[in-house]
Amino acid sequence: MGAALGACLGVLFVTPSPTVARVLSGLAWNATAAEARGMLSAVLGVALTSLSIVLSLSMLVVQSAAGQYSPRLLRLYLHSAGIRVVIPVFVATSVFCVVAAQAFGFVSELERAPRPALSLAMLLLIACEGALVFQVLQTLQLMRVENLVRQVCRGTLAAARRLERFRSADLEVPAPPRARTQDPGRVWPIRVQEDGFIASVDAKALLEVATANQLILHLERAVGEPVIQGEEVGWFEAPARGPAPRHEHIAARLRGAILLDRWRDADRDVALGVRQLVDVAIKALSPGINDPYTAVEAVDQLTFLLCELSRMHLGPRVLADASGAPRVFLRGPGLRDYLALATDQILRYGAAEPAVVLRLLRLAAAVGQRAREPEDRRAARELLHSILTVAEPARAGAPNASVLRRHAEALEQALGGGPWPPLPAIGF
DSSP states (O other): OOOHHHHHHHHHHSSSOHHHHHTTTTEEEEHHHHHHHHHHHHHHHHHHHHHHHHHHHHHHHHHHHHHHHGGGGGHHHHTSHHIIIHHHHEEEEEHHHHHHHHHHTOOOOOOOEEEEEHHHHHHHHHHHHHHHHHHHHHHHHHHHHHHHHHHHHHHHHHHHHHHHHGGGSSSSSOOOOOOOOTTTEEEEEOSSOOOEEEEOOOOOHHHHHHHHTTTTEEEETTTTEEEOTTTEEEEOOOOOSSSOOHHHHHHHHHHTTEEEOOOOOOOOTTHHHHHHHHHHHHHTSTTTOOOOHHHHHHHHHHHHHHHOOOOOOOOOEEEETTSSOEEEOOOOHHHHHHHHHHHHHHHHHEEEEEEEHHHHHHHHHHHHHHHHSSEEEHHHHHHHHHHHHHHHTTTTOOTHHHHHHHHHHHHHHTTTTTOOOOOOOOGO
């Protein structure tokens, strides 16, 4: 789009229509065609030099972030304003200069005349320099790990809230999954046609197909799971009475509602956001980096994220038809799954670091205090105990080992209605 816009402006402003020429006559610079071409060439050189600075700086920061934090964070740079806005500004300016310089080659007059293209070239050059400053400042901000993990948390919460809106039509009390019958004439599998990751599932389309054909549909793979060509990801069952439906046609329609991609997509995959924060933490705890504070920052964002998720409807989904009969059963991770994903690997690699263990203890207690379901609150309390059980042997004989136990006991009292304990000094 930037290239097309630059080309159109180059053609329009070199030989403007009489109306445009009258409007722009007060802003146009007086120059010969040869001088205009020389000026456009100079603007093109400045724009390309600025673009090389932007790309060089961005590549250095991207390489540093991928090596120090996680390669999965590269998507933050790909979706940033630097890629979507700044680079198109440079592209539009460069194409404009090339097209306008080529068009001035066909201008035969030798006298000086107003050239609106030169004024526009100056405006585009100013926009390029502003874009350069903006990109440098934004890149420097992305070098801060606090901004990186906060952006991951905010993006994951945005995806979770979108998915929460999709659940408005689900059954309030999900029905238990139906057992799969053994009648081969009434049950057919849903098999994917290619390798990839499940990027999203159109639950509304699945419900329409199931309702129109009076089917019971079970999807046994969640968003984010890898699938192999020919793998069975679910099944659908026809009613016991009546003629058997055209199952090949129905299976094709159901496959169309399951979107596969070459990689996981954070727009529908909440677990991917949790995984990215976990990656930052365990990378910081590796012996080659040894940066516990970065791990603490990641665990803090995981705490914010899981506390928000604890207020949402998570887990499997059940969609019913207009009569209220359950038709579509979809698999999805619950709060306990996210708790395990957020803490298991970090605890494994950071059990000997007291600041990290303290943050994990507070994560479990904070989620247990805010969880909606009794099972989730019980799981968070059990996680609190298991974190201390794993961390105490790793800290045996350390001078601050008793601090962890005292803080865990204070958090246990807080879950029972007591005051929330302050963070010990070693946790700052």
